Amino acid sequence: MRRFPVPSIAWIYQKIIVVGRIKRYPPSVQRLIRSFALVLITSLLGSIVCAENPDSFTSVEASAEAIGGDARRGLRLLLETPLIPSDFDQETFDAVWQSWPEPLRSRAEQSTPEIRRQMAFERYGLTPRPAGLRDLDDRPDERPMQYVVDDQGRWTMNCLACHGGMVDGQPSPGAPNNRFALQTFTEEIRATKWILGKPLARMDLGAMVIPLGSTHGTTNAVVFGMGLMHYRDAELNFQPKIPGKFTHHDMDAPPWWHFAKRPYIYIDGFAAKGHRGLMQFMLVPENGPTFFSDHEDDFRDVYAYLSSLTPPKFEGEIDTAVARQGKVLFEEHCARCHGTYGTDGTYPNQRVPIDDIGTDRVRFDALSVSGRQKYADSWFAKTETPERRSIAAPDGYVAPPLDGIWASAPYFHNGSVPTLWGVLNPEHRPAVWRSDRLEFDSRDIGLRHEVVDQVPVIVSDAAVRRTYFDTRLPGKSRTGHDYPDVLTDLEKRAVLEYLKTL
Structure with a gap:
């Protein structure tokens, strides 16, 4: 006969959740029931895993x-x-x-x-x-x-x-x-x-x-x-x-x-x-x-x-003359936040105010000052460089270095933009797109993808459904970072060519 030691806990948990979702209860009661379920499961699992796997760690x-x-x-x-x-x-x-x-x-x-x-x-x-x-x-x-x-x-x-x-x-x-x-x-x-x-x-x-x-x-x-x-x-x-x-x-x-x-x-x-x-x-x-x-x-x-670790080198074709033009444009328009590259390159670690950059702010708002402060006061934040302290109330997002940027698609912190060309062209960012994440787009640099009107509702396979990215959902916005709009299309192509060299 098969033994089902831990699934019985899952059964209890699921029953509690079902009860907690009964609509006749007010939302506050539903939340209380679900909270009780989480505490119960956390306590039970802590003892069970330790008992069943005493040598879990090498x-x-x-x-x-x-x-x-x-x-x-x-x-x-x-x-x-x-x-x-x-x-x-x-x-x-x-x-x-x-x-x-x-x-x-x-x-x-x-x-x-x-x-x-x-x-x-x-x-x-x-x-x-x-x-x-x-x-x-x-x-x-x-x-x-x-x-x-x-x-x-x-x-x-x-x-x-x-x-x-x-x-x-x-x-x-x-x-x-x-x-x-x-x-x-x-x-x-x-x-x-x-x-x-x-x-x-x-x-x-x-x-x-x-x-x-x-x-x-x-x-x-x-x-x-x-x-x-x-x-x-x-x-x-x-x-x-x-x-x-x-x-x-x-x-x-x-x-x-x-x-x-x-x-x-x-x-x-x-x-x-x-x-x-x-x-x-x-x-x-x-x-x-x-x-x-x-x-x-x-x-x-x-x-x-x-x-x-060092970034991978782009092995495709690069138009060096166009890339040189792109470097000039990049250093004029982008380097203040993203830094310069080469033997004398510098990285400014520039934090850009959230209202200025305009990208999705859900991540920014999700961490409270008290939550960040709890981390700052913890053992984790006691580094060997004590003069560098964690920040409880940052005002925006930090512009990242762009070394190996060609190899890190999709783009933005939430992965909402499939190509670098989309980063440089806000109007070309698809609202709903799908990629198998295997094919590389060597022209626009990033993920080869298809654009659709919406995630098909008839898709029953969860794995397939989750290959679609809907930027209209909370936390998934593709908007913001419209600074490249001061450039012409030819200038953007030159910058894109330069980004391949980083």
Whole structure:
């Protein structure tokens, strides 16, 4: 007989949610019921995961060279060490095709295990590990770059899930993963666990309440961090409490090769850069304060790895004469915010007031002053550069460096613009568009895409539906950054040609 230990919790949770949505209750009562469900699930899962997975974490030997860190060790840590409880096992992943809609499920059923694996990688935005990473150990290279897979076949998401994508058709650590289908993947893993009679993990249950991402390639990552910090004090002690109220919004992951240049992190630049700040997304209940202090040297290595990354070089054709013209125009109109490039290049770290830049402000408004201040007062913000303090009330977004900009589509912090030509031409930005995120547009530089009037309502496959980007939805606006309108079309083409060289 199959055992269903954790799904019974999911059943309780779902029943509470159903009751909480009964319309005869006023909204305040509905919210109270849902809050009670979240507290219940958080408490139950914390004890269950610890009990069922006492050895979920692989111990990592602290670096003997703590100061400065070692880039290679940092990469190995991300790829080989699970730092949070595992999400699912190999058997579940191998069977996930059973949760796919028809006719995809039948096609998978008739395929070999190798083909099914390729289909799953394509569906969820997973990539093989690049050849240059395969010498980190003697394991076969069937594992995706985006997950740690241990010797027991347990899969644990790592940072490369969002920050390990494709560049010109090749897997590239540090590139934004503009194909990652986190919401769809989680839903279908959860459904597969029900089929197999396996226990659910926190991600499976949390995704029922907190959206993980409504469009492939973007995630609700900021809210993850806010939610995790909500349950901690300044020294990272866990404090059970009623869930906070957050504004959900999807974000496009920034390229890691910008890390070395930026003294602050995040789109509004409110957090001073430091190795501790990189650890925030491990704030699950199982990781207490000692976990973070014990792994601090490891994240000096991760910091060193991020600092070592450089942008990829554009390998297509570049009209050097036109690019030289574009450089002059860029330095006249764009460099004040985005900096200059070359051997004597400088990056100004310029924050632009939100009303000036005019891009979607949901991300800006979603983080309260008190929420930012809580981070600023926490262990994470105590950096080795104490003169650089986190900012509780920034006034806008920071213009990013543009190194390797050609390789980081889609554009804007919410991923609302598929090409650089659209960035330079506000009137050419599509309202609703769809891309398979595989084909590169070498003319307009970015994602080759189709423009549609609206997301088709008849699409029953959630994975297909989430390939559409509707800029009319909250948090997904394509407006703003209209500064290039002072240029002619020929001048914009020259600037575009120059951007290929960065």
